[in-house]
Amino acid sequence: MSESTRKTGTSLLRWACVPHALVLYLSILSVLFNSCDTVDRSKFRTCDQSGFCKRQRAVKEGYSKYKVDLSNGQVSSDKVTFSVVNPDGGHKYILQIIAYDGVFRVKFNEESPLHPRYEVEHALLPDLKTTSMQVSKGSDSWTLTIGENAVAQVFGDPLRVDLFSQGKKVAVFNGRSTLKFEHLRQKPDVNEEPKEADDSENDVVESSMWEESFGGNTDSKPRGPESIAADIDFPLTQSLYGLPEHADTFMLKDTTNSDPVRLYNLDVFEYELDNVMALYGAIPYVIAHSPEATVGVLWLNAAETWVDVGVSKGGLVDSIVNLVGGSEENKEGRTRWMSESGIIDTFFFMGPKPADVIRQYGKLTGTTPLPQMWAIGSHQCRWNYNDEDDLLSVDANFDKYDIPYDSIWLDIEYTDGKKYFTWDHHKFPHPVEMINNISSKGRKLVTILDPHIKRESGYFLHEDATNQDLYVKDKNGKIYEGWCWPGSSSYLDFFDPKVRQYWASLFALDKFPSTLDTYIWNDMNEPSVFNGPEVTMPKDMMHYGNWEHRDVHNLYGLMHIMSTFEGLLQRSENRLRPFILTRSHYVGAQRYAAVWTGDNKADWGHLKISIPMCLSLSISGMSHCGADIGGFFHNPDAELMLRWYQTAAFQPFMRNHAHIETKRREPWLFGDQITSMIRSVVRKRYALLPYWYTLFYENEKTGMPPMRPLWLQYPDDVNTFPIQDQYLIGKCF
Known part of the structure; x- marks a missing residue:
């Protein structure tokens, strides 16, 4: 740690325990910045639909x-x-x-x-x-x-x-x-006249009770x-x-x-x-x-x-x-x-x-297990770092520009044709050597592993899943086929204990070439199905235990990360605390993974909304929360990038991430002045890591989140109740 960083840290820690809250207030966000609506609302139901x-x-x-x-x-x-x-x-x-x-x-x-x-x-x-x-x-x-x-x-x-x-x-x-x-109830005979339903609320029988269509997909609703x-x-x-x-x-x-x-x-x-x-x-x-x-x-x-x-x-x-x-x-x-x-x-x-x-x-x-120290540092990611040389060059530039960071991430393009637990050996011919190069500096690699499996003959995971009956089925008992990043895909049924056991076994170092310094990003686990109703799995698909997907939908991501968590524990023989980042989450997901706010956009509105989103997640158990620095979609200008770093440095999870079609946005690419200011705020993050680490320990023991709304610390002050652009880090800062 440099002398300037040490002095900055001492100064910050001196502030940290004053009696009054040091408010994290972004004055530039005091005016509402609303982004243009870009989501395709027609893909998603309203209540009336x-x-x-x-x-x-x-x-x-x-x-x-x-x-x-x-x-x-x-x-x-x-x-x-x-x-x-x-x-x-x-x-x-x-x-x-x-x-x-x-x-x-x-x-x-x-x-x-x-x-x-x-x-x-x-x-x-x-x-x-x-x-x-x-x-x-x-x-x-x-x-x-x-x-x-x-x-x-x-x-x-x-x-x-x-x-x-x-x-x-x-x-x-x-x-x-x-x-x-x-x-x-039993489905009424199609020849019967419509009548009042025998459900004690005297509803008229509707066709949507037994079958429902939306966006070109029909839900058979076999149980009515x-x-x-x-x-x-x-x-x-x-x-x-x-x-x-x-x-x-x-x-x-x-x-x-x-x-x-x-x-x-x-x-x-x-x-x-x-x-x-x-x-x-x-x-x-x-x-x-x-x-x-x-x-x-x-x-x-x-x-x-x-x-x-x-x-x-x-x-x-x-x-x-x-x-x-x-x-x-x-x-x-x-x-x-x-x-x-x-x-x-x-x-x-x-x-x-x-x-x-x-x-x-x-x-x-449950509460969030105390993360390893590196996991609460700064993370660098994009879709995608092109090859080994690109990744190692980015790693070296963090040293060149004297900006601390703890992990570099690989999105889906590192795989052999979107086949998970494989490497594209043209782009990444020496993955273990590459990881060792990074870890020799005390850093980690995080790789993405999604739950959709490419339906390709000869791909070991697809062959195993087919032969061992590991996939989600349709209502007729056939393997469900959807469409995701690899193209035609099927989805592992993580509700089945044997599927969870199989998935966990894949993290063994003799099965997935990597090292104990490789950790996991579980994405697309809502699950995302590009050609499915509302971009997800049909509700009448069948899971282990004869349960329809409609019954368990919001649990799917939890079952995915639970399986990954067990795999990482087995890989290290229970010696190392797992780190997982998940997009989908439900009650209890905090026991296994950190979370981020998803595919946001490079504008001031999405920066501003990261605060209430993470506050809401924090009080609901998901305490290790953050947002993609700079916004996932589109290109932030220098000021937005700086302000986002200054915000993210004081949120629990800190990661720079971007879409494959965006310009490169490593922190040294915005000019010397911006680079210097980003360097300064990242160093402040690292100066406070012992404080963050202590807060995560408190979180594991008591559930109290590191990122706290003001009313959590001052429950009698009604003026704090509507505040959502200020918050506390712990009780002191």
């Missing part, structure tokens, strides 16, 4: 009449179970409430479904420990208590659950009686309508946060006059700003915060999900005015959650403080 969303959104308050049989509840030390009936049709359900440390879990399912309904696996930590709760029975309600301060009151007619923290009502489940659970929905409201506050990933405000906005927030992992490039359309990740989690109490809600469902958010009648602006002015009017925040399939499985994290909610969420879903 989604049969189940349209049906569920039409439900009126007071519509459902589910009744809980309070006279015959089954009680154990950590759980109560009730029978529930809907008088309109008489269909029977089961309601369970389970206790964890400071957490209530509310599960609702059919008593005897025609087919099993999917319950999410792998998102939560294994072998979760429940806790005991006290039960007080009444004629019209039961009261369940965890510890001294967390209380759930279950009402029978109609079904409602009120949740209290320290005596304050903080959340209500089905308070507006909009719970709607489409039970499984099976969507679920419920309202969850927050009496103390409209300050709601979470539901990543979206390029939108940090505080959730009212969706009354727009589409609901959509959670459905999709490959969307040059995405729109200030929009709740689906992106690469889906974490169905909300934190409701007020000075009186904080509560978190996790809607554990991996199917396509839409969430309506309600704030004051005046919308977000009036909400903020009332908040800062201390107005008590229109205080309640409202949400309604709608999923295409599965069951209702909802967790209430009872706080009472924001840090308590963060800790409770981490104890159930």
